[in-house]
Amino acid sequence: MQEKAKIGVLTISDRASRGEYEDISGKYIIDYLNEVLTSPFEVIYRIVPDERDIIEGALIHMSDVENCCLILTTGGTGPAPRDVTPEATQAVCEKILPGFGELMRSVSLAQVPTAILSRQLAGIRGKTLIINLPGKPQSIKVCLDAVFPAVPYCIDLIGGPYITTDEKKIKAFRPPK
Numbered sequence: 285m286q287e288k289a290k291i292g293v294l295t296i297s298d299r300a301s302r303g304e305y306e307d308i309s310g311k312y313i314i315d316y317l318n319e320v321l322t323s324p325f326e327v328i329y330r331i332v333p334d335e336r337d338i339i340e341g342a343l344i345h346m347s348d349v350e351n352c353c354l355i356l357t358t359g360g361t362g363p364a365p366r367d368v369t370p371e372a373t374q375a376v377c378e379k380i381l382p383g384f385g386e387l388m389r390s391v392s393l394a395q396v397p398t399a400i401l402s403r404q405l406a407g408i409r410g411k412t413l414i415i416n417l418p419g420k421p422q423s424i425k426v427c428l429d430a431v432f433p434a435v436p437y438c439i440d441l442i443g444g445p446y447i448t449t450d451e452k453k454i455k456a457f458r459p460p461k
């Protein structure tokens with residue numbers, strides 16, 4: 285039987301964590317995964333405030349304890365004083381993959397000039413690929429559509445489960461052997 289992938293969805297938002305508004309972004313990411321992935325997976329979902337130590341703790345737990353092969357964060361990537369998601373991500377990762385942030389900012393910039401305000405990044409902790417997405421619900425699809433073709437192969441390279449996608453939605457690219 286195919287190994288079930290564990291995927292972390294981490295919403296980072298002061299107000300959504302206090303219940304002041306509904307976490308649309310985290311729900312959207314889960315819907316996106318259900319639409320696009322054809323291999324079995326399980327979502328580990330958590331919502332935390334914009335506090336660096338809490339974010340780091342959640343990322344470490346999802347990676348080291350839950351063994352997630354992929355963690356998608358949303359929120360806290362901007363320039364405001366409480367936006368610390370990239371710092372927390374950088375602190376827990378052994379390697380940064382700058383291409384992810386570059387591509388996500390570039391596709392977002394075609395939609396909104398303030399896309400350059402997002403400091404979103406991606407990196408590797410152990411056998412986990414961590415990708416930061418902006419907090420705005422409408423930013424998630426454009427960012428995920430851009431980078432997702434490279435995600436399954438990246439997970440192969442770090443020793444994770446073999447992930448497949450619905451090719452009509454996302455055409456995952458694996459270089460020929």
Ligand SMILES: Nc1ncnc2c1ncn2[C@@H]1O[C@H](COP(=O)(O)OP(=O)(O)OP(=O)(O)O)[C@@H](O)[C@H]1O
Nearest residue numbers: 297298299300306307308309310359360362419420
């Ligand atoms: N999880 C979410 N669900 C719905 N909307 C969100 C979510 N996170 C962010 N947003 C929206 O995107 C905007 C920018 O996101 P950002 O992460 O900078 O949040 P923020 O303004 O710091 O607010 P907070 O951390 O208090 O939620 C927010 O002001 C909010 O309108």
Ligand SMILES: Nc1nc2c(c(=O)[nH]1)N[C@H]1C(S)=C(S)[C@@H](COP(=O)(O)O)O[C@H]1N2
Nearest residue numbers: 359360361362392398399402418419420423
């Ligand atoms: N695709 C897309 N990217 C986007 C945006 C957007 O509306 N769409 N908003 C930008 C804005 S206004 C900010 S401040 C940054 C950071 O957002 P965050 O703090 O919610 O993560 O993401 C940017 N990236």
